[in-house]
Amino acid sequence: xxxxxxxxxxxxxxxxxxxxxxxxxxxxxxxxxxxxxxxxxxxxxxxxxxxxxxxxxxxxxxxxxxxxxxxxxxxxxxxxxxxxxxxxxxxxxxxxxxxxxxxxxxxxxxx
Amino acid sequence: xxxxxxxxxxxxxxxxxxxxxxxxxxxxxxxxxxxxxxxxxxxxxxxxxxxxxxxxxxxxxxxxxxxxxxxxxxxxxxxxxxxxxxxxxxxxxxxxxxxxxxxxxxxxxxxxxxxxxxxxxxxxxxxxxxxxxxxxxxxxxxxxxxxxxxxxxxxxxxxxxxxxxxxxxxxxxxxxxxxxxxxxxxxxxxxxxxxxxxxxxxxxxxxxxxxxxxxxxxxxxxxxxxxxxxxxxxxxxxxxxxxxxxxxxxxxxxxxxxxxxxxxxxxxxxxxxxxxxxxxxxxxxxxxxxxxxxxxxxxxxxxxxxxxxxxxxxxxxxxxxxxxxxxxxxxxxxxxxxxxxxxxxxxxxxxxxxxxxxxxxxxxxxxxxxxxxxxxxxxxxxxxxxxxxxxxxxxxxxxxxxxxxxxxxxxxxxxxxxxxxxx
Numbered sequence: 001x002x003x004x005x006x007x008x009x010x011x012x013x014x015x016x017x018x019x020x021x022x023x024x025x026x027x028x029x030x031x032x033x034x035x036x037x038x039x040x041x042x043x044x045x046x047x048x049x050x051x052x053x054x055x056x057x058x059x060x061x062x063x064x065x066x067x068x069x070x071x072x073x074x075x076x077x078x079x080x081x082x083x084x085x086x087x088x089x090x091x092x093x094x095x096x097x098x099x100x101x102x103x104x105x106x107x108x109x110x111x
Numbered sequence: 112x113x114x115x116x117x118x119x120x121x122x123x124x125x126x127x128x129x130x131x132x133x134x135x136x137x138x139x140x141x142x143x144x145x146x147x148x149x150x151x152x153x154x155x156x157x158x159x160x161x162x163x164x165x166x167x168x169x170x171x172x173x174x175x176x177x178x179x180x181x182x183x184x185x186x187x188x189x190x191x192x193x194x195x196x197x198x199x200x201x202x203x204x205x206x207x208x209x210x211x212x213x214x215x216x217x218x219x220x221x222x223x224x225x226x227x228x229x230x231x232x233x234x235x236x237x238x239x240x241x242x243x244x245x246x247x248x249x250x251x252x253x254x255x256x257x258x259x260x261x262x263x264x265x266x267x268x269x270x271x272x273x274x275x276x277x278x279x280x281x282x283x284x285x286x287x288x289x290x291x292x293x294x295x296x297x298x299x300x301x302x303x304x305x306x307x308x309x310x311x312x313x314x315x316x317x318x319x320x321x322x323x324x325x326x327x328x329x330x331x332x333x334x335x336x337x338x339x340x341x342x343x344x345x346x347x348x349x350x351x352x353x354x355x356x357x358x359x360x361x362x363x364x365x366x367x368x369x370x371x372x373x374x375x376x377x378x379x380x381x382x383x384x385x386x387x388x389x390x391x392x393x394x395x396x397x398x399x400x401x402x403x404x405x406x407x408x409x410x411x412x413x414x415x416x417x418x419x420x421x422x423x424x425x426x427x428x429x430x431x432x433x434x435x436x437x438x439x440x441x442x443x444x445x446x447x448x449x450x451x452x453x454x455x456x457x458x459x460x461x462x463x464x465x466x467x468x469x470x471x472x473x474x475x476x477x478x479x480x481x482x483x484x485x486x487x488x489x490x491x492x493x494x495x496x497x498x499x500x501x502x503x504x505x506x507x508x509x510x511x512x513x514x515x516x517x518x519x520x521x522x523x524x525x526x527x528x529x530x531x532x533x534x
Contacts, residue, residue, distance in 0.1 A: 060494045
């Protein structure tokens with residue numbers, strides 16, 4: 001079983017913010033946004049908003065959702081489900097694990 | 112959403128208008144558990160989003176299908192009957208009928224008016240020339256796009272949101288753009304004088320000629336359309352003109368049905384009009400709160416929230432409280448966001464340096480609290496501010512002004528006990 005890719009230290013991602021991991025690291029079509037919820041947990045979604053070109057890693061993370069920095073579409077951190085217009089498509093989620101203060105990403109694996 | 116069944120079970124709801132307000136109403140009704148008949152009547156080919164009409168749709172980067180508010184299969188999946196390319200001729204609230212153009216009649220227990228508005232056309236002589244455009248619908252944008260060829264001389268009348276965005280888009284397409292507005296700088300009430308000046312001067316930096324004047328008359332000229340601007344000796348000649356001078360609310364159906372209208376369809380906090388069987392949402396509405404008539408919001412997000420409130424009213428659920436207005440505008444490659452009412456602020460705090468390629472924000476304060484904010488390329492500042500406004504967080508001017516301050520940390524400060532009594 002894969003151990004995942006070590007992509008960041010937990011402390012690199014402030015509470016309520018995100019960090020984009022380049023696709024050259026993740027091997028995915030899009031960059032992946034690591035998003036740290038207000039309760040401290042880390043989630044991962046495809047970084048590009050499904051509405052227009054905006055980085056969800058630059059969005060506002062709070063109470064289980066990330067809000068797009070351009071037009072405020074919100075996505076559920078756990079499963080990427082879109083919560084409101086203007087986006088209508090869900091964001092793709094990826095599995096994340098935190099071990100000893102290090103963040104490991106499993107690109108393409110469901111959380 | 113918690114359901115509280117009201118006196119009568121609603122089984123038939125008709126929404127008139129498929130803009131963001133109408134579509135949001137439909138979506139919120141379904142997500143809130145409404146399982147009766149739901150009909151959405153719209154004049155267009157399908158409901159589409161309007162903000163890109165002055166930007167990516169005007170340049171041709173996006174086509175109409177890219178602007179669809181919902182995917183084509185969404186309506187069937189949600190059991191929403193979409194009557195596209197259909198006009199409503201009249202509504203009869205007392206008998207619960209909606210009469211379509213062509214004579215067909217729909218029965219409705221409740222009607223939601225989401226009729227939007229049209230572009231305002233001021234009484235300027237010569238305005239009916241075919242080279243004078245407005246920008247409200249996809250058809251308007253397509254017609255204007257064909258005029259925006261490189262080198263075309265374009266006059267944009269009005270430097271508010273639509274005018275400024277259109278001027279920026281046209282300049283980007285290589286047009287020779289003159290932007291005229293009687294106010295300089297425009298948008299001061301929304302973003303404060305500093306940011307208003309900076310944004311307006313950006314037009315000049317990007318090759319748009321700004322003129323502080325009004326247009327007195329248009330007249331045909333051998334080489335185009337002549338526009339006489341106030342204070343100028345000779346008219347200027349253009350290939351095309353765009354009016355961006357505001358909207359006229361579509362209140363015709365409401366007025367004909369005898370609903371109270373006063374510069375818009377008057378609604379209560381739950382979006383109900385003066386007739387209990389008719390609700391209204393979005394651009395044409397004015398909310399009356401504690402006897403005071405608010406101005407029309409005319410913003411995208413406000414229309415979406417109206418839809419959620421109308422759905423809550425129809426479902427007998429708790430109606431969400433109106434939040435501070437929020438809007439965005441994109442011009443010359445910068446993303447501007449605004450929240451709240453800057454005109455209410457008695458002092459302003461600037462965070463960051465206004466500079467090309469940089470980011471900065473302005474916070475408007477009143478009685479020790481943030482009441483408004485505006486930001487250039489710093490949406491996080493506005494997102495923080497809107498939460499400070501909605502949660503009544505005390506403002507620390509010095510901390511706000513310091514770009515090194517983590518605004519999220521400021522937000523975590525608890526409101527003082529006396530602040531709990533926000534209306």
